[in-house]
Amino acid sequence: MPFTAEMDALRACLPQRVAVSRAHAANGQVASYIPDLAKTPREALGISILDPSGNSASAGDSGLPFTMQSVSKVFTLILALMDRGEHIVFSKVGMEPSGDNFNSMLKLELVEPGIPFNPLINAGAIVISSLIKGDGPQKKSARILHFFRELAHNDALDYNLEEYRSESSTAFRNRSLAYFLKDNGVLKDDVEEVLDVYFHHCAVEISCPDLARMALVLACGGNDPISGQSLIPRRFVQIAKTFMVTCGMYNASGEFAIGVGLPAKSGVSGGIMTMVPGRYGIGVVGPALNRKGNSVAGVHLLETLSREFDWSLF
Numbered sequence: 001m002p003f004t005a006e007m008d009a010l011r012a013c014l015p016q017r018v019a020v021s022r023a024h025a026a027n028g029q030v031a032s033y034i035p036d037l038a039k040t041p042r043e044a045l046g047i048s049i050l051d052p053s054g055n056s057a058s059a060g061d062s063g064l065p066f067t068m069q070s071v072s073k074v075f076t077l078i079l080a081l082m083d084r085g086e087h088i089v090f091s092k093v094g095m096e097p098s099g100d101n102f103n104s105m106l107k108l109e110l111v112e113p114g115i116p117f118n119p120l121i122n123a124g125a126i127v128i129s130s131l132i133k134g135d136g137p138q139k140k141s142a143r144i145l146h147f148f149r150e151l152a153h154n155d156a157l158d159y160n161l162e163e164y165r166s167e168s169s170t171a172f173r174n175r176s177l178a179y180f181l182k183d184n185g186v187l188k189d190d191v192e193e194v195l196d197v198y199f200h201h202c203a204v205e206i207s208c209p210d211l212a213r214m215a216l217v218l219a220c221g222g223n224d225p226i227s228g229q230s231l232i233p234r235r236f237v238q239i240a241k242t243f244m245v246t247c248g249m250y251n252a253s254g255e256f257a258i259g260v261g262l263p264a265k266s267g268v269s270g271g272i273m274t275m276v277p278g279r280y281g282i283g284v285v286g287p288a289l290n291r292k293g294n295s296v297a298g299v300h301l302l303e304t305l306s307r308e309f310d311w312s313l314f
């Protein structure tokens with residue numbers, strides 16, 4: 001289908017597709033290990049789709065603010081690659097799916113040389129936070145926020161400080177991962193300072209249109225087609241998108257590749273960022289999660305749309 005005709009078709013069908021997928025939220029649970037997240041409405045489901053000409057389609061709770069959580073890891077990886085280059089980054093994190101939960105420590109002890117399997121699991125993203133350039137945690141966080149604002153083309157993006165504090169004061173698991181990495185010699189910096197950078201970027205609050213705009217930059221090889229700005233070197237977009245396919249949906253990345261067939265990254269707040277390369281940036285939110293930590297209704301919606309519009313890359 002030509003571009004604009006497909007966008008018209010999407011605008012027409014999205015409200016009904018969202019209504020059907022929303023019912024699936026009943027099969028999931030809102031994450032509560034970060035206490036503040038438990039306040040999120042379980043039945044919410046929203047989507048925004050944006051094309052390179054700036055045409056968009058949104059439906060459901062697309063305006064619902066939510067924190068980026070693990071979705072932010074894609075962009076901190078990119079910033080670390082821009083700051084340090086591939087050689088340094090991949091001496092500290094691997095390139096393979098872990099096969100374990102996103103917050104697992106298992107393989108850090110079992111598999112030599114004790115570096116995280118990839119940059120999208122918590123251990124890997126904590127190491128990535130340590131690689132962001134900046135004089136101290138505040139400057140590092142400020143650079144990350146500036147980069148996110150540039151990508152979303154939205155200077156109003158900011159932290160949800162309640163969620164930041166809620167995570168930071170209860171993150172016993174992430175603290176143990178980080179101290180373990182310090183003991184392994186992978187983390188050199190002060191552990192609490194590294195974690196502070198990590199918790200801050202997880203707590204950046206966005207909504208579906210922001211996420212769609214950020215995803216569109218990835219869909220267009222690092223260029224923002226709407227502003228004409230070149231924001232990310234093509235090679236780093238290629239690396240990020242590859243990780244999204246192999247590890248972006250945690251332990252369900254294979255299932256998502258079969259069901260939807262697009263690069264994607266999810267987060268515990270229920271966000272999913274995905275894209276149809278060259279065509280669309282897509283942001284989804286649906287806070288009820290399945291056991292693997294992905295939005296139940298969000299995945300259902302993307303499966304439906306991918307099949308209907310033949311989006312799978314495979």
Ligand code: GLN
Nearest residue numbers: 069070102122202267268
């Ligand atoms: N901030 C969350 C954590 O570290 C991010 C995890 C996620 O979104 N899966 O637990």
